[in-house]
Amino acid sequence: MKVTAFLGSPHRNGQSSRLASAILEGAEESGSEIKVHFLGSKNIKGCNGCYHCEKARECIIKDDEMQEIYADMESSDAYVFASPVYFDHVTAQFKLFVDRIFPYYHEKPLKGKKAVFVLTYEENNAEIYGEIVDWFSGMIDVCHGIKVVDSLKVHGVVTQPVKDNPELLKKAKDMGRGLGQS
Numbered sequence: 001m002k003v004t005a006f007l008g009s010p011h012r013n014g015q016s017s018r019l020a021s022a023i024l025e026g027a028e029e030s031g032s033e034i035k036v037h038f039l040g041s042k043n044i045k046g047c048n049g050c051y052h053c054e055k056a057r058e059c060i061i062k063d064d065e066m067q068e069i070y071a072d073m074e075s076s077d078a079y080v081f082a083s084p085v086y087f088d089h090v091t092a093q094f095k096l097f098v099d100r101i102f103p104y105y106h107e108k109p110l111k112g113k114k115a116v117f118v119l120t121y122e123e124n125n126a127e128i129y130g131e132i133v134d135w136f137s138g139m140i141d142v143c144h145g146i147k148v149v150d151s152l153k154v155h156g157v158v159t160q161p162v163k164d165n166p167e168l169l170k171k172a173k174d175m176g177r178g179l180g181q182s
C-alpha cells in the first residue's frame with residue numbers, strides 16, 4: 001500500500017502540513033509506504049484548456065514539475081490532500097494541481113482509490129467552510145472516482161496551533177492508520 005500526500009500550503013511545517021504528517025505517520029505505522037509532494041513550492045503551470053488530454057490521455061505541458069506528481073498519483077493506493085483556506089477557498093497552488101489532473105478525468109484510471117482531505121483556516125468558527133470540503137469531496141469523486149473517506153476541517157489554527165492539540169493530532173494519526181489499512 002502506498003499513500004501519497006499533496007500539500008497546498010507554502011509552509012512545509014505549517015498547520016495543514018503538520019496534520020498531513022500525522023496522517024502519514026499513522027499510515028506508515030499500519031505498514032504503508034508514504035510520500036509527500038509540497039505543491040506550494042513546486043513549479044506547476046496552469047491548465048492550458050487545450051483539451052489535448054481528452055484524446056492523448058496525458059497533459060501536453062511537460063516542462064514543469066507535474067510529471068513526478070502524475071507518476072505518484074498512478075502508483076499510489078490512497079491520498080492525503082491538504083490545503084489552508086486562502087480567501088474562502090483552497091490555495092491557488094492546490095487549485096493548479098486540481099486543474100492539471102484533468103488527463104485522468106476522461107477514462108477515470110484512478111477510480112476506486114481512497115483519500116482524506118484536510119482543510120485549515122484562521123477564522124475561529126467551526127461552522128464555516130464546510131462547502132469547501134463538500135466541493136472537493138464531490139469533485140474528486142464525480143471527476144475521478146476517488147472517494148474521500150474522511151476529512152479534517154480545523155478552525156482557529158493561528159491562535160491555536162495544531163502542535164498544541166494532541167487530541168487532534170491523535171485523531172489525524174488514527175485517520176492515517178485507517179487509510180493505510182483500507
Ligand SMILES: Cc1cc2nc3c(=O)[nH]c(=O)nc-3n(C[C@H](O)[C@H](O)[C@H](O)COP(=O)(O)O)c2cc1C
Pocket residue numbers: 009010011013014015016017083084085086087088089120121122123157158
Ligand atoms: C493569502 C491568505 C489568505 C487567507 N484567507 C483566509 C480566509 O479566507 N479565511 C480564513 O479563515 N483564513 C485565511 N487565511 C489564514 C490561513 O488559512 C491559515 O493561516 C492557514 O490555515 C495556516 O495553514 P498553513 O500553516 O498550513 O499554511 C489566509 C491566509 C493567507 C496567507
